[in-house]
Amino acid sequence: MFTIIGLMLTGMLLGYLLRKRDLKKIHQIITLLIWLLLFILGIEVGSNEQIIKGLHTIGLEAVILTLGGTLGSVIAAWALWRALYNKKGGRG
Amino acid sequence: MKGSLIIVGFFVLGTICGVCHLLPFDITETNISYYALCALMFSVGLSVGNDPQTLKNFRSLNPRLVFLPIMTILGTLAGSAAVSLILTHRSITDCLAVGSGFGYYSLSSIFITEYKGAELGTIALLANISREILTLLAAPLLVRWFGNLAPISAGGATTMDTTLPIITRTAGQQFVVVSIFHGFVVDFSVPFLVTLFCSI
Numbered sequence: 121m122f123t124i125i126g127l128m129l130t131g132m133l134l135g136y137l138l139r140k141r142d143l144k145k146i147h148q149i150i151t152l153l154i155w156l157l158l159f160i161l162g163i164e165v166g167s168n169e170q171i172i173k174g175l176h177t178i179g180l181e182a183v184i185l186t187l188g189g190t191l192g193s194v195i196a197a198w199a200l201w202r203a204l205y206n207k208k209g210g211r212g
Numbered sequence: 213m214k215g216s217l218i219i220v221g222f223f224v225l226g227t228i229c230g231v232c233h234l235l236p237f238d239i240t241e242t243n244i245s246y247y248a249l250c251a252l253m254f255s256v257g258l259s260v261g262n263d264p265q266t267l268k269n270f271r272s273l274n275p276r277l278v279f280l281p282i283m284t285i286l287g288t289l290a291g292s293a294a295v296s297l298i299l300t301h302r303s304i305t306d307c308l309a310v311g312s313g314f315g316y317y318s319l320s321s322i323f324i325t326e327y328k329g330a331e332l333g334t335i336a337l338l339a340n341i342s343r344e345i346l347t348l349l350a351a352p353l354l355v356r357w358f359g360n361l362a363p364i365s366a367g368g369a370t371t372m373d374t375t376l377p378i379i380t381r382t383a384g385q386q387f388v389v390v391s392i393f394h395g396f397v398v399d400f401s402v403p404f405l406v407t408l409f410c411s412i
Binding site for chain 1: 215218219220222223224225226227228229230231232233235238239244245248249250251252253254255256257258259260261262263264276277279280283284286287288289290291292294295298299302307310311314318319321322323325330331333334335336337338339340342343346347354357358359360361362364365366368403404407
């Protein structure tokens, strides 16, 4: 699975070497590949009866994970905000 | 927003094709998705390396705000780890892998599907889309409750594109550079962290 990250780093190096060239097409290619991959993910989900039947629990788990992760990140941002701008504890 | 809708549209279209067995062959038995993922990551690398201008703009960044992406990553991982205590049937690494999407739903769901299967991949897709939507909707409240940096942290990997307008409107114009820098760093961490948590 580290092949994929290696490919990304190779791409970065190559992109940097070719920085004089305009690689505008690359963004279209990225969009097309994302469409293709999410279409395939959709097919996998659709043809898997277990996932389709459990879609509501999956959705609930996703929402809980979103709330937990986002809450953790904003609390960390609040701590940094207090440390940098708001040492006296008043509202910013 | 339009771009996001099209991406979700392709997912829904695929789901319908899957439910109705519209495709003549079983695409999940082929290696197409793996090769497409390889091509995708190579292209993402190309586009990052090809754009040194973005990196140059970061020189005007307030050096103390360099810590913001680190806070976002640590805070999100701590929150996701806490959630794994509630979702007892999910392992802590599964929760951390989903959290490591930081709102970058296309890439994280694709990676997690490849490593951990379509079920967790779908959770990653839904969880990270909702993170983007939550940021767009709650940005004004986040600023009021948690300070001006909060919508940037909540936006995760999306703060250099989709959530940038709402951040500048709610937190202020002076946070544009840090928002783009934050999105860039968090974006870049997604493939590494997701791969890490899927492999341990």
